[in-house]
Amino acid sequence: MKVYALVGPSGTGKSHRAVLLANKYQIPLIVDDGLLIYAGKIMAGSSAKREESKMGAIRRALFFDEKQTTEVRESLKKIDEDKILILGTSLGMVERIDDRLELGGIDEYINIKDISSSEEIEKALSVRNNEGKHVIPVPTIEVEKDFSGYLLHSLDLFFKKDNKTVRHEKSIVRPRFSFFGNLSISNKVLVDLIRYLIAQFDEITGYKKVKVDEISNQLFLNLALEVNYGLEIPKYINKFKKILKEHLENNTGINVKEINIEIYSLNVKE
Known part of the structure; x- marks a missing residue:
């Protein structure tokens, strides 16, 4: 077709x-x-x-x-x-x-x-x-x-x-x-939605940056995370990206175009 x-x-x-x-x-x-x-x-x-x-x-x-x-x-x-x-x-x-x-x-x-x-x-x-x-x-x-x-x-x-x-x-x-009237979702609300989801993942032990840009009715995300040592990081992050994308789109109706994640630290359990 x-x-x-x-x-x-x-x-x-x-x-x-x-x-x-x-x-x-x-x-x-x-x-x-x-x-x-x-x-x-x-x-x-x-x-x-x-x-x-x-x-x-x-x-x-x-x-x-x-x-x-x-x-x-x-x-x-x-x-x-x-x-x-x-x-x-x-x-x-x-x-x-x-x-x-x-x-x-x-x-x-x-x-x-x-x-x-x-x-x-x-x-x-x-x-x-x-x-x-x-x-x-x-x-x-x-x-x-x-x-x-x-x-x-x-x-x-x-x-x-x-x-x-x-x-x-x-x-x-x-x-x-x-x-x-028109729908308006503030940047703070979007950031709070991301932080809420992060808190649901035990393997993510911290974050330093949560940045959201809305361009032409699409969201571009940049995150810096700390995760537990021993994870298969690429596989885990891809899974998290998929869940994060669905989380934001389901709650806002705005398309998530791009998610960039930086791992700034590994948490070693004692």
């Missing part, structure tokens, strides 16, 4: 442009905010826009839920198409979705700036920030049951295909989490 990824910050109009992009490249499948969409119909998954909180929405969009992930994987096997488009706010996000759905890697990356003008992006951001409106690239009949109470209206999109005018309907919703 050839995998396309449309990347751009939240609110820049990715879901609005996804249908045009899919039509241009003849892509029948779209993964957007936790949903698998096939030919304008929701086939599997659960929309992140149904979540009560921004944190819940992030986790849903990144396919942290194993039941949701399995459902989408099984649906993809049954549909058996050869092209799919993943929407995400960063390279790390679309790569994580690709990995969770076992799609085999992304073949082509497309930036929202390459298919939308700066004026169109600014307008989309204004609608998102001032009105809290989100687009789901499927007809209203597909989402009205799940979004009862905060479905706003539908939007018709027309484009040419085989010398015919094709109508595609999209749904406009205002998720509940839109009313809670």
Whole structure:
């Protein structure tokens, strides 16, 4: 399967442009905010826009839920198409979705700036920030049951295909989490989460440096640790990195891009 990824910050109009992009490249499948969409119909998954909180929405969009992930994987096997488009706010996000759905890697990356003008992006951001409106690239009949109470209206999109005018309907919703403002996680909270995990490992007897940098919605970690003498250090550190990555992503919804660990001392037990 050839995998396309449309990347751009939240609110820049990715879901609005996804249908045009899919039509241009003849892509029948779209993964957007936790949903698998096939030919304008929701086939599997659960929309992140149904979540009560921004944190819940992030986790849903990144396919942290194993039941949701399995459902989408099984649906993809049954549909058996050869092209799919993943929407995400960063390279790390679309790569994580690709990995969770076992799609085999992304073949082509497309930036929202390459298919939308700066004026169109600014307008989309204004609608998102001032009105809290989100687009789901499927007809209203597909989402009205799940979004009862905060479905706003539908939007018709027309484009040419085989010398015919094709109508595609999209749904406009205002998720509940839109009313809670933007999510912000302080550096101190991230450091405290790391320190908490370190304390759970008896083999780690001390640390001198815990540094976290957030760049383009991705985390870069630098740690200096003291560990017990006698450990098979490379194997142990790789295991710890994996657990640390899952710990932070599960608790924050932010992708951990890189973890660098320095062993500054070995603790010799008496």
